[in-house]
Amino acid sequence: MKKSYLYILKCKDNTFYTGVTSSLEKRMFEHNSGFHTNSYTYKRRPLELVFYAEFTDISIAINKEKQIKKWSKSKKEALINGEYDSLINLAKKKF
Incomplete structure (x- = not known):
């Protein structure tokens, strides 16, 4: 079964x-070498x-990517830091 990877990079500007x-x-090499000049x-x-994170189903990886792209920076940081219990609270809107 072919593996797929969902990944998060921290950029020089902290995004x-x-x-x-x-x-x-291969993808890390492409990112760091500037292979895609319009990226x-x-x-x-x-x-x-x-x-x-590793997946055996590319469609699940793509769905998770779309989900994470909508997250706030603080929620992404909680995921990166393994603070999984915090994720639910970071999803709540502040009123």
């Missing part, structure tokens, strides 16, 4: 980039891989 790939090592990460190098 996060979330993506999906079937080859994490979000091109002018934000160097990049640090701060989180990744």
Whole structure:
């Protein structure tokens, strides 16, 4: 079964980039070498891989990527730091 990876990069400007790939090592090389000159990460190098998760179904990885891209920075940081109990509270809207 082919593996897919959901990953989060921390950029030089302290923003996060979330993506999906079937080859994490190759994709990291592409990001850090500036292979894709029009990409979000091109002018934000160097990049640090701060989180990744492995999937056997690419469609699940893509769905999770879409979900995480909508998250706040603090919620992404909680995921990166393994603070899973905090995720539910960070999803609540403040009134």
